[in-house]
Amino acid sequence: MSIQSQNKRTNTVLVIFLSVLAILFLSPILVVLVNSFKSKLFISNEPFSFPNPDTFAGSENYVSGSQKIKFFNAFGYSLFITVFAVIGISLVTSMLAWYLTRVKSKFTSFAYYLLVFSMIVPFQMVMFTMSKTANMLHLDNPVGIIVLYIGFGAGLGTFMFSGFIKSIPISLEEAAMIDGAGPVKTFFLIVYPMLKSTAITVAILNTMWVWNDYLLPYLTIGTEYKTIPVAIQYLRGGYGAVDMGAMMAMLVLAMIPIILFYIFAQKYIIRGVVAGAVKG
Amino acid sequence: MQKSIQKYFVLFALPGLLCFAIAFLVPMVMGVVLSFFKFSTVTDGTFIALENYRRIFINDDFTSALWFTVQFTIVSVITINMGAFFLSLLLTREVKGTNLFRTIFFMPNLIGGIVLGWIWQVIINGVLLKSGVTIVSDPKYGFWGLIVLMNWQNIGYMMVIYIAGIQNIPHDLIEAAQIDGAGKLTMLKSVILPSIMPAITICSFLTLTNGFKLFDQNLALTAGDPGKQTEMLALNIFNTFYGRSGFEGVGQAKAVLFTILVAIIALTQLRLTRSKEVEA
Numbered sequence: 001m002s003i004q005s006q007n008k009r010t011n012t013v014l015v016i017f018l019s020v021l022a023i024l025f026l027s028p029i030l031v032v033l034v035n036s037f038k039s040k041l042f043i044s045n046e047p048f049s050f051p052n053p054d055t056f057a058g059s060e061n062y063v064s065g066s067q068k069i070k071f072f073n074a075f076g077y078s079l080f081i082t083v084f085a086v087i088g089i090s091l092v093t094s095m096l097a098w099y100l101t102r103v104k105s106k107f108t109s110f111a112y113y114l115l116v117f118s119m120i121v122p123f124q125m126v127m128f129t130m131s132k133t134a135n136m137l138h139l140d141n142p143v144g145i146i147v148l149y150i151g152f153g154a155g156l157g158t159f160m161f162s163g164f165i166k167s168i169p170i171s172l173e174e175a176a177m178i179d180g181a182g183p184v185k186t187f188f189l190i191v192y193p194m195l196k197s198t199a200i201t202v203a204i205l206n207t208m209w210v211w212n213d214y215l216l217p218y219l220t221i222g223t224e225y226k227t228i229p230v231a232i233q234y235l236r237g238g239y240g241a242v243d244m245g246a247m248m249a250m251l252v253l254a255m256i257p258i259i260l261f262y263i264f265a266q267k268y269i270i271r272g273v274v275a276g277a278v279k280g
Numbered sequence: 281m282q283k284s285i286q287k288y289f290v291l292f293a294l295p296g297l298l299c300f301a302i303a304f305l306v307p308m309v310m311g312v313v314l315s316f317f318k319f320s321t322v323t324d325g326t327f328i329a330l331e332n333y334r335r336i337f338i339n340d341d342f343t344s345a346l347w348f349t350v351q352f353t354i355v356s357v358i359t360i361n362m363g364a365f366f367l368s369l370l371l372t373r374e375v376k377g378t379n380l381f382r383t384i385f386f387m388p389n390l391i392g393g394i395v396l397g398w399i400w401q402v403i404i405n406g407v408l409l410k411s412g413v414t415i416v417s418d419p420k421y422g423f424w425g426l427i428v429l430m431n432w433q434n435i436g437y438m439m440v441i442y443i444a445g446i447q448n449i450p451h452d453l454i455e456a457a458q459i460d461g462a463g464k465l466t467m468l469k470s471v472i473l474p475s476i477m478p479a480i481t482i483c484s485f486l487t488l489t490n491g492f493k494l495f496d497q498n499l500a501l502t503a504g505d506p507g508k509q510t511e512m513l514a515l516n517i518f519n520t521f522y523g524r525s526g527f528e529g530v531g532q533a534k535a536v537l538f539t540i541l542v543a544i545i546a547l548t549q550l551r552l553t554r555s556k557e558v559e560a
Contacts, residue, residue, distance in 0.1 A: 011375050018370065018377070022384045028399050028432065035402065047406030096296030102285050111297065118304050120546045122493045124517040125539040128532060129307035129314065132322045137302065151303025154296050174281055183285045187292070212392025214496045215518075229394040233500060244402070251395055258390045266383060269390070273437060274444045277482045 029255065036061055036252045040245030057245060062253070065235070065246030071253055074231035077142055079257075081217070081227060082210045085149035089206050090199050092150050093157025098187055101162045102170070112162065119155040123215055131219040140220045148220065149210055157202050160276065164198045165191070197275070204265070204272035211258070228254050315533040320525055332533035341508055342534055345516035352423065352512065353491035356430045360487050361480070363431060364438035369472075371439070372446045382443070386436035397500020400429045415502060422502040422510030429497055434490065438483045445479030446472065481553040488549055492542055513538055 034050060035043045039057035051057070066072060100108045130148070134140050139147055168191075176186045214229040222230050232254055235247050262269060285292070310322060315332055317325030336342050367385060371378050388396070404415045404425045415421045449472065457471045473480075495514040498504070504511030504519070511519070517538060521531035 011373070014370060014373065014375050015377065018375070018381050021367075022381055025384055025388065025432070025436075028388075028403050031403055031406070032399050043402070044405060045409075047402055047409070092296045092299065095292040099285060099289070099292040103282050111293075114305065115300065118300070118308075120489065120543055121304075121308065121539050122514060122535070122542050123495075124514050125535045126304060126307035126311055127518075128521050128528065128535075129310040129322055130303060133302060133307055133310075139302070147299050148303040150296065151299035151301070154300040154304075158296065170281075177281055177284065183288045184291065208390060212390075212394075212496075214392070214394050214499075229392050229496070232398065233394050236503075247398060248402070251398055254395050255391060258392075259387070262387060262390050270382070270386060270440050273386075274440055277441045277486070278444070278478070 032248055032251050032255075036245075036248035038245070038248075040243055043244040043248060061245035061249035064243070065249040066253065068243070068246055069226065069231040069234055069250060071228075071231060071250060074226050074228045075253075075257070077217075077225050078211060078227040081142055081145060081149070082207060084143075085146045085153070085210045086203050086206045088146055088150045089153040089157050090203050093154055093202070094161045094192065094195055094199065095187065096154065097158045097161030098165055098191055100158065101165045102173075112158070115155045115158045117155075118152075119159065123152075127215060127219055134220045140224075142221065142225050145217060145221055148216065149206075152216070153206050153209075156205065160198055160202055161195060164195060168194055200268055201272040201275045204269050205276050207261075208269075311532055312536060315529065315536045318529050320528055325529075328529070332529040333537075335530045336534055336537070341511070342513075342516060344509070345511045345513050348419075348423070348510065349492060349494075349512045352426060352494070353488060356427055356434075356491045357484060357487045359427065359431055360434045360438055361483055363435045364483065365442050367435065367439045368442035368446055372443055382436075382440065384436075385439055388433050389437045391433070393494075393496025394500045396429055396433055397497045400425060400432075401501055404428075416505040416510075419506060419509035422505070425501055426494075426497060426510070429501060430491070430494070433497075434487060438487065441479050441483055442476065445476035449475045477553065477556055481550070481556075484553060485546065485549055489542065489546055492545060 031047065035047060037057060038051045038055045039060065042051075042055040046055070049055075100112050131140075134144065134148060138144060173186050173190055176190050177183070181189070212229060213227075214233065217225075217227045218230045218233075221227075226234060232247075232250055235250065236242050314322065314325060316327060316329055318328050318331070319325035371382055391399075401415060404421065408414060408417075408421065413421070415425055453471060453475070454467070457467055462470065493514055494512055495518070498510070498512045498515050499518075502510045504515055508516075513534075517531055517534045520527050520534055
């Protein structure tokens with residue numbers, strides 16, 4: 001047997017193996033999708049069977065679930081918070097990173113290390129005092145929470161932007177300033193356009209974080225404004241049994257926006273993750 | 281140039297630093313201070329020195345959560361990284377559909393922890409149905425359920441980082457090794473592994489800190505049941521704070537210990553694997 005045909009055969013085996021694995025990877029999502037159309041009594045009894053005329057529930061779970069947790073309000077809050085938090089983080093941390101990198105003093109390097117340190121501190125360290133502070137400053141609403149997200153996102157954002165800014169020659173900025181451009185013009189016309197790829201990475205990583213975040217919105221705005229993860233967990237309710245029908249339907253609705261986002265931005269997401277990891 | 285930028289402190293640095301102070305810095309300092317106080321809101325404390333720290337160990341729920349977390353983190357770091365590395369080796373061979381497989385394996389990573397927890401609760405309960413038990417019947421189901429969940433979520437993420445690492449190995453290095461007659465195992469041990477040390481550093485760092493700080497998945501999958509036996513550190517701290525009043529100080533003291541622990545682990549790990557990078 002020639003080496004080539006041997007290679008071909010191992011490749012076929014490999015493709016089959018990977019295909020089986022891919023199906024296994026997708027199956028949990030399919031199980032949830034199938035179960036979302038079964039009436040709730042049958043979900044825990046026969047989770048791996050397809051709906052039949054007895055068990056089929058139509059859109060019942062979707063209707064009752066989205067009424068119970070006001071899913072579409074939750075979607076609105078999640079979308080609003082994610083979009084503005086991500087824009088805010090990208091803008092604010094890129095400016096901060098530029099300032100901290102270009103102005104060399106004890107204060108700026110101290111601030112930089114503090115920001116980097118904040119990345120490894122677990123949220124439980126600050127959650128109680130932070131939610132009280134947010135409450136006192138009236139940041140416990142969908143607009144105020146953006147301030148908190150910028151604060152928690154400041155570490156990663158500043159770290160990644162200043163990693164890139166350190167690599168661009170300062171002479172470009174000096175030339176612009178000698179030509180009479182002030183710092184504002186220099187930043188927005190010269191520096192900011194160069195930060196585009198880092199900005200995409202920062203935006204992707206923060207979108208994945210903010211959209212899926214549970215504890216921060218739960219503790220600060222959770223009673224009045226439920227984002228999607230908070231609303232889903234709310235289905236668990238007090239001590240009663242969980243309505244698994246509504247749960248399945250809401251899990252499907254929660255995953256649709258993520259999967260659409262992934263389909264459209266896949267290239268950027270994977271690239272962003274790799275870039276974020278390399279710089280991290 | 282530095283001086284003219286400095287004049288714009290209020291525009292460039294202040295917004296970011298202010299958000300950072302509100303969300304992180306002030307709550308962090310308050311948290312450390314309050315861990316030496318008895319309090320129920322943040323303004324009514326009485327100084328009790330180390331009493332909160334002593335009360336952590338009155339019962340063994342903190343130490344058992346620590347032990348559960350350590351076991352979980354060790355197993356998940358090993359399984360996720362081995363699985364991800366194995367897949368990255370397969371997907372860097374020239375087989376059909378590599379991109380599609382990569383896309384599928386990465387996808388679970390975009391789904392948030394709460395949603396993931398509920399998806400896997402249904403699947404695991406379905407699998408256990410035949411034996412007439414559920415995921416909260418025995419802590420070992422919760423443990424391995426959490427391991428499977430985290431592998432499903434994280435393998436794809438780590439895989440794309442390893443793939444990038446493998447693709448960056450210079451071709452002539454591999455060719456030279458082949459000419460020298462290196463077998464597959466030697467190739468793996470002496471060429472591939474040393475060249476992707478940076479990827480190993482970052483992947484083990486991410487899986488280690490993710491595992492140690494895990495919260496959402498733990499809450500949605502088992503919520504610590506049965507009887508706190510699958511409760512991880514982050515959830516234990518959360519329950520101490522909000523479970524019943526009078527224990528806020530103990531929760532805060534636990535959070536301080538938790539932060540110190542995470543910082544030590546993160547820094548030790550970075551130093552350890554970074555030192556291997558230099559050798560390689």
